[in-house]
Amino acid sequence: MNNFVFYSPTCFVFGKDTESSAGAYVKKFGGTKVLIHYGGGSVVRSGLLDRVKASLDSEGISYIELGGAKPNPRSGLVYEGIDLCRKEGVDFVLAVGGGSTIDSAKAIAAGTVYDGDFWDFYQGKRIEKALSIGTVLTIAAAGSEGSPDSVITKEEGMFKRGASGDAIRPKFSILNPALTQTLPPYQTAAGITDIMAHLYERYLTNTEEVEVTDRLIEALLLTMVHEGPRVIEDPNNYDARANIMWAGSMAHNNMCGVGRSQDWNSHTIEHELSALYDCAHGAGLAVTMPAVFTYSMSHNVMRFAQVAVRVWGCQMDYAHPEVTAKAGIEAFRNFLISIGMPKNFEELGAKEEDIPKLVEVLCRGDGRDGSISGFVTLNEDDCTKIYKMMV
C-alpha cells in the first residue's frame, strides 16, 4: 500500500426531507450571501428550488440565482457565474442538482477568487482556494457531492477536462434519496453505471497488497448489483434509492481509493464521447468499460478474476483464470444492458466514422503526447482498437 492523505471533511446530511435544513447548514458553514446554482426544469417544477429558498429565507440568508447548468457543463456558464459572484459579493455557492450542476458550481467557486482564467485549473493547476460550496443532490451518480473534483467542457474545441483540489470539496451535501425517485429510468441507470465506473477505476490498480480497499470497492459494487435492479423495477423504492445514494458518495470520496494507483482510462476515453455527442456520461461509460476491460485484461488476469468471483459470483477456473476474468466482464456488460444501458456506438448515438477524430482529441488534444495512461498505457493505435470494439 502506498502512503496517502485522506481528508473528507464534507458533512453529509442524509435522508427524507433533509433539504429543509439547507439554510441552517449554509449558516453553520459561514455563508452570508449565496449563489443558488441549478440546471433547469425539474428542480423548479418539483418545487425543490422553492423549498431550498424557503430554507434560506428562514435563516435570513440572502441569495441570487443562476440556472441553466447542463449535462456535460460548459465553460460559458462558468464565466457568467464568476462575473455574477464577483458583482454581487457572493461568499457561498449552493448547487441544487446533479453532478454537472455541482461541477459547474465548483468551477464558479474556484474561478471567483482566482485572478487568472479559471480554465487554468482544468489544464493541471491545483485548486488551492475557492468560495465555500454546498450541495442539494438530485441524482446518485457523479459523487461530486463528496469529491474534490470537477469536470467541465470548454466550448472552444469541446475539450472535456477535470480539475481538483480540497478547496472545492463541498462543506456539506444534502442527500435525500426521495428526490431521485422522479428520475427517468435511463438517468437512474446512467447514474448506477457512473457509480460502478468510479469503483472499477479504483479497482484496476497496479499497487499490490491493497486488500482493505479491494474489499471496500467490492462491497459497494455488490450493493449496486443488489440495489440496481430493484430501483429499475420500482423507481419509488426509497430504500433501494438510499443504499445506492450512500454507495455513490462513498464510491467517490476516495475512502476506498487511497493508497493505490487508479485507472481512469475508461473515464478519459468516455469523456470524448459525451463531449462530442452530449450523451449521458454513464451511458457512455456503459459502452466504454467492457471494451477497455477486455482490451486491458491480459495486463492482470488475476485482478479481473478476483472481481469476477467476489462481485459477479463467477466460479474460479483455477486452470484457466482468464476464463473467469472474461466471465466477470461479460456479467458486468449483461448487468448494464439489463438496467437499460446502451451496449454499442449505435445505441449511444456515436458514429464509427468519427473514431479518428475521437482518437485525435483524446490522445493529442490539450497538450497530450499521443497516449493516455492508467492501469495500462494506451497509445493512438490502442485507443482506435478500443473505440472499434464498441461499434
Next chain:
Amino acid sequence: MNNFVFYSPTCFVFGKDTESSAGAYVKKFGGTKVLIHYGGGSVVRSGLLDRVKASLDSEGISYIELGGAKPNPRSGLVYEGIDLCRKEGVDFVLAVGGGSTIDSAKAIAAGTVYDGDFWDFYQGKRIEKALSIGTVLTIAAAGSEGSPDSVITKEEGMFKRGASGDAIRPKFSILNPALTQTLPPYQTAAGITDIMAHLYERYLTNTEEVEVTDRLIEALLLTMVHEGPRVIEDPNNYDARANIMWAGSMAHNNMCGVGRSQDWNSHTIEHELSALYDCAHGAGLAVTMPAVFTYSMSHNVMRFAQVAVRVWGCQMDYAHPEVTAKAGIEAFRNFLISIGMPKNFEELGAKEEDIPKLVEVLCRGDGRDGSISGFVTLNEDDCTKIYKMMV
C-alpha cells in the same frame, strides 16, 4: 435506512515515516502551544516521542508533556492534564499512543474548556467544545483516531463510561503502520479483536434495508480475517499492518454504521471486565462476544446466518438457518483463539464469583435502571447468564 448526518473531518495522514509531519499538521490546524500526551515506556524508548518533538521544534511550536496514560485510562490523570493545560495556556492536545492515550487526551481537551466537572460528559452530557486534538497512532485497535468518542474509567467506583461529540474528533491523525510492528503479538491480536468488535456492534442492527452498510462492514471484517493471521505469523509484515490499520479507522469513523441502529452490548458488558481486572479491552471482547452473540442469536437468526456465509464462508443451511448462524459464531470464536486471544474467564483472569458484582455495576451502576439495551435488551438475569457462559 434511517436519516443520518455523517461528518468525519479528520485528516488521515497514512504511511511510512509520516510522524515526521506532526509539527506541520499541528501548524496547519492552528496549534501554537501543544500538550504532548502519551503513555509510557515504548513511545519514549522507541525514539518516537523524540521524533515528534523534533517535528514540532522544526515548526517552531512550543510544547509541554504529560506521560503516564494507562490502558483503561483513569480520571485522575485527566484532572491533572486539565490543570496543566489551563496553567500553561495550551491550545492543542497531541496524543502519541493508542486508544487509551487518545481517549485520555480527548477528555483533557474537552475538560480544559468546560467550567464543570469533565465527568459530566461521561454521564451523558454531549461535548460541544474542546481544544483541538491530533494523534500519532501506535496501535490499530480502538479507532479513536477518527471517532468522536472517548472512554474513561472513574477511579471512585471504577465506572468505565463513554462520552461523545464532534468537538473531540481529531483534526488530524498520523497512521504509520510501521510503528505497530514492535507490538507484542497479544496486543496486536487484542487490537484486531477490538476492530472486529466495532464492526459487529454495527452489524447487529434492528434497522432494515441497510445493504450498503452491511456490505461495507463485511468488507472490513473480511480484511481482518485475511490480514489478521498474516500479521500474527509475521509481525513485520508492513502491508498486512497497513491493511489492518486503515480497516481499523474506517471501522470506527462510522462510515459503515450510519443510518442504522447499532448494538454495543458486547462493549458495555466487556467494559466491566476491563474496569475490574484491567485486562486488555480486546481480550475481554474476545471472551464476551461469542457469548453475547450466542445468547442474542434467536433475535434475528438470518442476520447471523448472513455474516456466517458472507464473512466466514459457511454454507447456508436453507432448511435450518440457525445451524449456519451458529457455525458463523463458532468460526469467529475459533478465529479469535487462533490469533491468541483468551476463550474464557480463566484465561482472561476473571473470576466466576465476581459475576454478581459485575452484573450489579453493569445494570445498576451510574444511574442505570437494571438493564442495558442494544440489538436486544438484557436485564440482570440475562447478563448473569451471559457472564456464566464465559466461565
